Amino acid sequence: MTRFTKFAVALAVVVSALPFVAKADDKDVIDYRQHIMKTLDEQVASIGMIVSTQIEGDNLVAHVQAIALTASTALKSFEPKVAGGDSKPEVWAQWDDFSKKMKEFSTRTAALVETAKTGGANAVNEAMVDALTCKGCHDIYRVKK
């Protein structure tokens, strides 16, 4: 073996002995952020049923808390620059604006938890248009359905 071949073989042995480190491939990245967005859909729908009095309001605070928590996870899921799914390339081309909007969404839903605790369903009904800023992002950053 030449010195280079010896080096290449040694390197291959070392690399193969490294613990398996999985990397998010593109499909994983898209799946993950879609799990988060679908959670938001389901929880917003739950709140909608309560504020419209279709469903009793016992779970109102928990639903708003779940939305606030999920909103806090959303930005991270878009950090890998992987277009596709329902995301337009503008998400990454205008990252400063996108991330600002996502942080506002997280801040406002956290405030909505306090509104739910103190004011109940009527207060949430009034405040949710300003707190759930979904459309402000979807209009710009989501593929039209």
Added chain:
Amino acid sequence: MTRFTKFAVALAVVVSALPFVAKADDKDVIDYRQHIMKTLDEQVASIGMIVSTQIEGDNLVAHVQAIALTASTALKSFEPKVAGGDSKPEVWAQWDDFSKKMKEFSTRTAALVETAKTGGANAVNEAMVDALTCKGCHDIYRVKK
């Protein structure tokens, strides 16, 4: 008008003047509990991607918190005795067992939050089989897919 007719008319006027009070019809009840179950699906999938290292773990605690919160809302959504959707009639025929299992699910996912905070993804990976008791209910109470 007879006295009875006068009474009936007066009653009708009073009733029609009552504020509209919406009641959950059967479809609403089923939709609502499905919003909760789908949230659990999406959040469990998110955790699965993290413990399998497909996705970085920054959001792990928030996902487990979202599951614990959503688990705490689930039992309430089954209280109206409305079969249908994916729920078997056994949910209500064996309510004591069903509600016991649901409360255990809520308690165990709340404990899993502490596990996530202190032990991270590896600890959640070990503990989640016992904490996410989904299958224990689905095998008995959910329509086979």
